[in-house]
Amino acid sequence: MSTNNENRKTYYESIINQGYSRRDFMKFSTYMAAFMGLESSMVGQIAQSLENTPRLPVIWEHYQECTCCSESFIRSNHPIVADIILDRISLDYSLTLMAASGHQAEAAKAETMKKYHGEYILCVEGSIPLGDDGNYCCIAGKSAKETFLEAAAGAKAIIAWGSCASNGCVQAAKPNPTEATPIHKIVKNKPIIRVPGCPPIGEVMAGVIMHVVAFGRLPKLDRLGRPKAFYGKRVHDTCYRRPYYDAGLFAETFDDDNSKKGYCLYKLGCKGPMTYNACASMKWNNGVSFPIQSGHGCIGCSEEEFWDNGPFYERTTKVPGFAVESNADTVGKVTAGVLAGGLALHAIAANISKRKELMDRINRGKSNEKNIDS
Amino acid sequence: METKNFKRVMVWELPVRFFHWVNVLSIIILTLTGFLIANPPALQSSAEATNLHSFGIVRFIHFSAAYIFFFNMILRIYWSFVGNKYASWKAFWPFSKKMWNNFWHVLKIDIMLLNEDHPDVKKISIGHNSVASLSYLVLFLMALIQVFTGFALYTDTSGWWLPKLFGWVSPLLGGDFMVRTIHHITMWIFIFFSLVHIYLVFYHDWLEGRGEVSSMFGGYKFVREDRIKKDNTDENKN
Numbered sequence: 182m183s184t185n186n187e188n189r190k191t192y193y194e195s196i197i198n199q200g201y202s203r204r205d206f207m208k209f210s211t212y213m214a215a216f217m218g219l220e221s222s223m224v225g226q227i228a229q230s231l232e233n234t235p236r237l238p239v240i241w242e243h244y245q246e247c248t249c250c251s252e253s254f255i256r257s258n259h260p261i262v263a264d265i266i267l268d269r270i271s272l273d274y275s276l277t278l279m280a281a282s283g284h285q286a287e288a289a290k291a292e293t294m295k296k297y298h299g300e301y302i303l304c305v306e307g308s309i310p311l312g313d314d315g316n317y318c319c320i321a322g323k324s325a326k327e328t329f330l331e332a333a334a335g336a337k338a339i340i341a342w343g344s345c346a347s348n349g350c351v352q353a354a355k356p357n358p359t360e361a362t363p364i365h366k367i368v369k370n371k372p373i374i375r376v377p378g379c380p381p382i383g384e385v386m387a388g389v390i391m392h393v394v395a396f397g398r399l400p401k402l403d404r405l406g407r408p409k410a411f412y413g414k415r416v417h418d419t420c421y422r423r424p425y426y427d428a429g430l431f432a433e434t435f436d437d438d439n440s441k442k443g444y445c446l447y448k449l450g451c452k453g454p455m456t457y458n459a460c461a462s463m464k465w466n467n468g469v470s471f472p473i474q475s476g477h478g479c480i481g482c483s484e485e486e487f488w489d490n491g492p493f494y495e496r497t498t499k500v501p502g503f504a505v506e507s508n509a510d511t512v513g514k515v516t517a518g519v520l521a522g523g524l525a526l527h528a529i530a531a532n533i534s535k536r537k538e539l540m541d542r543i544n545r546g547k548s549n550e551k552n553i554d555s
Numbered sequence: 556m557e558t559k560n561f562k563r564v565m566v567w568e569l570p571v572r573f574f575h576w577v578n579v580l581s582i583i584i585l586t587l588t589g590f591l592i593a594n595p596p597a598l599q600s601s602a603e604a605t606n607l608h609s610f611g612i613v614r615f616i617h618f619s620a621a622y623i624f625f626f627n628m629i630l631r632i633y634w635s636f637v638g639n640k641y642a643s644w645k646a647f648w649p650f651s652k653k654m655w656n657n658f659w660h661v662l663k664i665d666i667m668l669l670n671e672d673h674p675d676v677k678k679i680s681i682g683h684n685s686v687a688s689l690s691y692l693v694l695f696l697m698a699l700i701q702v703f704t705g706f707a708l709y710t711d712t713s714g715w716w717l718p719k720l721f722g723w724v725s726p727l728l729g730g731d732f733m734v735r736t737i738h739h740i741t742m743w744i745f746i747f748f749s750l751v752h753i754y755l756v757f758y759h760d761w762l763e764g765r766g767e768v769s770s771m772f773g774g775y776k777f778v779r780e781d782r783i784k785k786d787n788t789d790e791n792k793n
Contacts, residue, residue: 404726415731418712429598429610448595455731481732490732496594509736510593513743520747524754527668534668535762542764545558 192394193232206231216388216463217400218410230395237394238293238301240332241275244325245318245352245361246307249380250343251277256466257383276320287321294335302393303336305329305364308345308353312360329367338372338399339364340389344482347377347407354488365406372399375406377458379482384463385411407457416479417453419461422446440476450494451478458483561777566682567770571642574631575771581624582745585701588617589742621705628698641682647692658685665758676779679763687755690748697744704738707731 190198196206210228214221241251255278274290281289293301307325310317315324323331333339341364344350352361365373376389389408392400400408417423425431425445432440432449440446447454453461456479460471472479478494481487491497497508532539567575591613600607635644648654661684663669683691706717707724708731725734760767765777 404723405730413711415711424604427611427614428602428604428607429595429613430600430604430607431595431597433597452732455735457731484732485729486732509739509743513740513746516743517746517750520750524750528754528758531668531758531762534670538670539762546764549558 191232191235193228195236196231213388213391213395216384217392227391227395230397234394234397238297239304239390240290240293240301240336241278241304241306242329242332243276243320244305244307244309244329244345245359246343246345246350248277248306250306250345250386251275253380253383254342254386255383257387283321290332294332298335300337301335302338302340302390303332304340304342305346306342308349308361308363309367310352310359311362311367312358317359326367329364333364333368333371336371338374338393339368340393341365341373341375341377341406342386343381344377344379344487347375347483348485348487350379351488354486373406374399374402374408377407377412377483377485379487381483382411382459382463382465385459411459411463412457412483414457414459414462415454416456416458416461416473417451419459420453420473421461422473435476446473446476446478448496449478450492450496452481452484452487452490452493453479456481456484560780561765562780562783563775564681564778564783565639565774566641566776567774568634568638568642569774570630570634571638572771572774574627574634577623577627578631581620581627582749584620585617585624586742586745588613588620589739592617593739618709621702621709624698625702628702646683647688647695649689649692654685654688658689661686665755676782681776681778681782690752694745694748697741697748700741701738701745704728704734704741707734708738 193206196209197203201209207224207228210231211221211224214224214227217223219227243251274286274293276286279286279289307318309315309325309329311326315326318325320328341347345352345361346364349357349361349363352359353363363375365375374389376386378385385408388411389400392408400410403409403412405412417426420426422443422445425443426447430439430442430444431447432444434440435449440449445451451473453473460479461473464471464474480493481490484490491508495508497510592610595610595613598607598609634642635647640646657678657680660678661680664671665684666686680687703721703724706721707728710718710722710725713719725731728734728737756767756771759765766773766775770776
């Protein structure tokens with residue numbers, strides 16, 4: 182936790198002061214370049230910019246959330262991420278990780294907001310409840326909405342960490358009692374990077390921050406405001422089990438032989454085919470594994486309203502407005518059956534109602550048949 | 556016994572018939588492969604994934620049929636500007652008085668199965684009747700939904716610019732989950748449409764005896780002689 186705002190060291194200085202060697206620093210720069218999907222020639226640029234840029238003031242707000250994003254972040258691949266970027270240097274305010282508390286902490290935040298107006302990065306973890314005047318989430322006597330708008334006003338850019346801040350996540354699932362709202366629906370006039378996931382991958386979070394630090398601008402975003410480098414591909418398209426999918430080899434239950442062989446989990450409700458994230462390529466916990474590799478389907482945690490998009494373990498299409506058990510195919514089959522029955526009844530009714538017309542025509546046809554000349 | 560005389564009239568020109576049957580085929584293939592993709596059957600095979608590509612082939616067929624469906628639709632749109640009046644876009648325009656008069660007539664006679672005391676032969680449609688053309692208009696919208704949602708799901712795995720044009724659909728609808736749901740439900744509407752459509756074609760053939768079924772093969776329908784101008788038989792009169 183930074184306590185001395187006056188002395189803005191560069192990232193490099195801070196890293197070296199922490200006892201890391203230049204070699205560690207270069208490794209870190211290379212890691213970061215790789216995470217961001219940059220070519221190796223960019224490593225130098227990252228290193229140079231870390232050597233020369235004074236650290237970016239960061240305010241990290243926590244609203245309706247479970248802190249899994251922070252947990253993920255401090256477990257990212259390289260220790261420098263946790264040590265330097267988050268823990269020691271960059272963070273001016275973070276409920277979870279700062280040493281100060283109470284009025285002291287709020288004062289530090291106010292100071293940063295005033296001093297670096299228009300310069301600091303606002304990181305938001307958690308959604309903001311709008312119901313009942315925002316009373317469902319209050320920090321230091323203020324509602325989340327109030328705090329957020331205050332902090333957003335002077336921010337250079339806002340990073341929405343995790344599905345809560347990006348999409349609303351579980352607290353925004355129907356019926357959303359607190360009216361939990363993702364931040365892009367509250368503030369429109371600031372650049373917002375959405376980094377969805379429950380939580381997002383630590384390396385992705387580090388990569389996003391490092392991009393802003395190293396290049397002084399936001400990473401390239403897709404139409405939903407997610408960094409293209411990490412959310413440009415579906416989990417499915419980068420999944421190592423994809424060959425089984427293309428081969429048509431699927432696990433039918435979690436304990437069958439196919440599952441043991443590592444076949445595709447598509448039929449067990451894996452949401453990989455609809456989920457944009459980097460899990461399959463970056464993996465989790467220092468690249469150890471990711472859900473599908475551990476034998477569990479993707480639940481689509483980085484997608485909007487993933488809690489409301491049908492059961493996790495079934496590949497069904499939920500029909501809006503119907504009971505949970507009914508999927509599109511059940512409704513379709515019943516409707517098609519009713520329709521076919523209705524058509525059969527209509528056919529019978531038609532023959533009864535139009536019998537005179539029909540008989541006349543049949544008789545005329547028969548009389549012509551009798552009178553065929555040649 | 557006196558019988559009516561009919562003249563053979565070219566109602567459905569060749570491109571319309573071509574469109575119809577290509578459309579039928581591609582919809583059948585798309586629906587079958589679509590069901591397979593939504594819920595693939597258990598494959599009893601001990602082959603290595605390297606040597607199998609069955610699901611990939613199913614998907615390939617689905618995507619190929621989708622392209623055929625799409626370009627076929629464009630052909631039909633083109634023909635609605637240069638084809639005869641039964642193929643014209645005007646036949647599907649739902650905002651004319653004539654259209655709605657015919658609509659109530661068809662509803663009364665063919666849906667509610669009422670009988671008229673003095674049937675007027677001129678009220679029988681030669682091309683599409685209004686209820687039918689409205690249903691095709693709805694189906695056209697459904698086809699557009701399928702094209703937009705289908706290409707939206709396909710776009711990220713394609714390098715071609717055409718599917719890429721639909722990249723904005725998924726973000727607009729809030730992600731692939733919703734797009735897939737819409738794609739799947741709309742497919743069922745195609746199935747419902749086909750049921751009713753095929754039934755009504757048989758119904759009209761059976762009750763009117765003007766070659767409704769065969770018209771989509773040869774293009775001809777049979778129109779009462781008194782509805783056709785004596786001196787100029789080339790031109791069809793309503």
